[in-house]
Amino acid sequence: xxxxxxxxxxxxxxxxxxxxxFAGAQVLLGNDPGYYVINWLPIYNYxxxxxxxxxxxxxxxxxxxxxxxAAIGTFSLHAFVMLILLVAxxxxxxxxxxxxxxxxxxxxxxxxxxxxxxxxxNKPLQKLIEPTLGS
Numbered sequence: 053x054x055x056x057x058x059x060x061x062x063x064x065x066x067x068x069x070x071x072x073x074f075a076g077a078q079v080l081l082g083n084d085p086g087y088y089v090i091n092w093l094p095i096y097n098y099x100x101x102x103x104x105x106x107x108x109x110x111x112x113x114x115x116x117x118x119x120x121x122a123a124i125g126t127f128s129l130h131a132f133v134m135l136i137l138l139v140a141x142x143x144x145x146x147x148x149x150x151x152x153x154x155x156x157x158x159x160x161x162x163x164x165x166x167x168x169x170x171x172x173x174n175k176p177l178q179k180l181i182e183p184t185l186g187s
Contacts, residue, residue, distance in 0.1 A: 055115055057170035061163040062113035065123070068159040069104025072097045075152065087146040096133060097152075100126070112167065123167060127160035 076098030079089055108126050111119040134153045137145045 054173065055170060057166040057173070058112055058115060058119070061123075061166040061170075062109045064159060064166075065104055065109040065112055065126075065163050068156055068163075069101045069109060072101030072156070073105060074101075076101055085146075085148070087148065088144060090137075090141055090145060090149070093137075093149060100129065112163070120167060120171075123160070123164055127157070127164060130156050130160060 076094045076096070079085060079094035080098060104126060108119075108122040110116075111122045116122075130153060134150075134157060137150060137153065
């Protein structure tokens with residue numbers, strides 16, 4: 053089956069995950085970004101980045117049966133954290149953190165869109181490949 057769109061989605065997931073690892077690691081290693089950092093946010097960035105690079109992007113690339121679940125879970129977790137930042141930390145969260153989370157959310161919408169389009173394109177192929185019952 054053709055999988056070019058899921059390959060692109062996995063590369064995008066790998067890149068966005070790598071950016072989260074880099075951003076989180078910089079703060080965790082003591083590099084001061086020049087603004088107040090919510091203490092759990094770099095840990096979140098680093099952890100979700102590692103999970104994205106080493107699990108989710110690989111699931112997507114290999115068309116693993118858990119790929120869609122992992123991608124939806126990653127997007128949902130980012131959306132949940134964004135909601136927390138906007139509601140509970142609105143007055144103290146750095147604009148850079150909101151911008152980074154917005155970029156992640158947009159990237160994951162694109163990733164999920166690519167996966168959905170690829171799945172729709174592959175559906176007619178699956179019907180041709182699957183043997184009919186009773187034959």
